Amino acid sequence: MRLPTGLLLTSAAAGLASAVAATFALPSASSLCGLVALLALLGYVLTDRGVRPVTWPLAAGVGVFTVVTAARLFWPQEQFHELGLLAPGGTPAVATRLAEVIEREKLAALGTAAGVVCLAAGVLALPVRRPGRGALTTGAALLLLVWFGVDNARTVRDHPLPDLLGTVWPALLATLAALGALAVSGWRTDRRWLLPSGLVLLSLTAAQAYAALAGTWSFWRDLTEPAGDSFLEPGMRFAAAATDAPPAIEVVLPLVGTTLAVFAATALVVAGALGSARETH
Numbered sequence: 001m002r003l004p005t006g007l008l009l010t011s012a013a014a015g016l017a018s019a020v021a022a023t024f025a026l027p028s029a030s031s032l033c034g035l036v037a038l039l040a041l042l043g044y045v046l047t048d049r050g051v052r053p054v055t056w057p058l059a060a061g062v063g064v065f066t067v068v069t070a071a072r073l074f075w076p077q078e079q080f081h082e083l084g085l086l087a088p089g090g091t092p093a094v095a096t097r098l099a100e101v102i103e104r105e106k107l108a109a110l111g112t113a114a115g116v117v118c119l120a121a122g123v124l125a126l127p128v129r130r131p132g133r134g135a136l137t138t139g140a141a142l143l144l145l146v147w148f149g150v151d152n153a154r155t156v157r158d159h160p161l162p163d164l165l166g167t168v169w170p171a172l173l174a175t176l177a178a179l180g181a182l183a184v185s186g187w188r189t190d191r192r193w194l195l196p197s198g199l200v201l202l203s204l205t206a207a208q209a210y211a212a213l214a215g216t217w218s219f220w221r222d223l224t225e226p227a228g229d230s231f232l233e234p235g236m237r238f239a240a241a242a243t244d245a246p247p248a249i250e251v252v253l254p255l256v257g258t259t260l261a262v263f264a265a266t267a268l269v270v271a272g273a274l275g276s277a278r279e280t281h
Contacts, residue, residue, distance in 0.1 A: 004047045011040035015263050022260060031073055034259045038066040038266070045270055051277045053125040058270050061118030065262055068111040072259070075104055098220040102167060105213050109170035112262070116174045116206060119269050120181035123195065126188035126276050137186030137196050141179045144200070148175060148207050155214045159221060167217045171210035178203040190275035198268025205261040212258075 018033035045059045156164065165172070182199035189195045 004044055007040045007044040007047065011037045011044060011267065014040060015260070015267070018260055018263070028073070031069060031259055034263050035066065035069045035073065037263050038062060038069055041263070041267055041270060042066055045274075048274055050274050051125070051280075054122050054273055054277045057118045057122035057125060058273055061115045061122065062266055062270065064111055064115035064118060065266055068108050068115070069259055069262075071111075072108065095220060095223040098216060098223070102213070102217055102220060105216070106167060106170060109168075109174060109209060109213060112206065112209065113170045113174035113177065115266075116177045116181070116202065119202070119266070119273075120177050122273050123181045123185055123188060123199075123269070126273060127280050128187045129276070129280060131187055133189060134184070134186035137189070137199075138183045140196070140200065141183035141203070144182070144203055144207070145179055148179075148210075151207075152211060152214060155211075155218050159218060163221070164214065164217065168210055168214045171206065171213050175203065175206040175210050178206045185272075188276055190272045190279060192272070192275065194268050195272025195276060198265045198270075198272055201261060201268065202265035205258055205265055208261075209258055 014033045014037035018030045018037060021027075021030035021033055042059060042062045045055055045062055048055050178199060182196060182203055185196045185199050
């Protein structure tokens with residue numbers, strides 16, 4: 001068996017194992033298998049003898065996603081539902097922990113954005129060869145952009161935009177870069193449409209990560225600067241906004257589903273881009 005084939009099979013097997021581990025609620029095992037899958041995929045791209053202007057950006061993108069996944073393995077797995085939001089001193093404790101989580105997820109989002117930009121560079125390095133299909137992917141990207149804007153309009157409406165963008169800009173950049181790559185992928189797609197399929201999944205994953213980070217930041221802001229406070233007695237404040245954690249917290253931590261989605265999307269993009277390069281040359 002040739003090395004590239006073995007690496008590809010290893011990547012696929014590790015990805016399947018990651019999905020099985022996630023099904024049985026084993027986040028650490030799922031993330032570890034996802035890391036192995038990305039490492040094998042990185043090796044596959046590096047051993048490919050295709051067009052270097054295409055393979056190097058792809059390898060860089062996979063490498064960045066691998067680093068982000070490895071970093072998550074060493075981050076503490078928070079369990080906010082066990083902290084007791086309304087227990088004495090519970091709200092300050094949750095706010096402090098949330099602030100730490102937001103900073104980590106902001107750093108991870110920055111890495112994800114860098115990975116998406118690298119993959120987009122690999123897509124742009126492909127020659128234009130199917131001009132008739134570009135309108136389809138451009139239309140799909142525009143539809144996803146409209147959905148993304150409508151779905152996140154509430155967070156923008158309820159909080160100051162500069163404060164929100166100061167936190168979520170890396171996740172927003174990742175989403176817009178993925179949608180931009182999707183828009184131009186139709187002109188460069190392979191025969192099996194693996195490239196646009198992977199970019200659709202990558203766009204959805206980036207949008208979900210943005211929504212999770214924005215939702216967690218929104219919840220943290222409500223904890224620290226609640227709009228509707230009730231003063232029970234001097235020196236005590238009860239924040240009605242702090243009674244329920246949003247679904248975003250369950251999504252952000254530990255983001256196993258996102259790790260799987262990133263691997264699946266990256267694998268599709270890599271397969272599609274390399275396939276398109278081979279079809280051209």
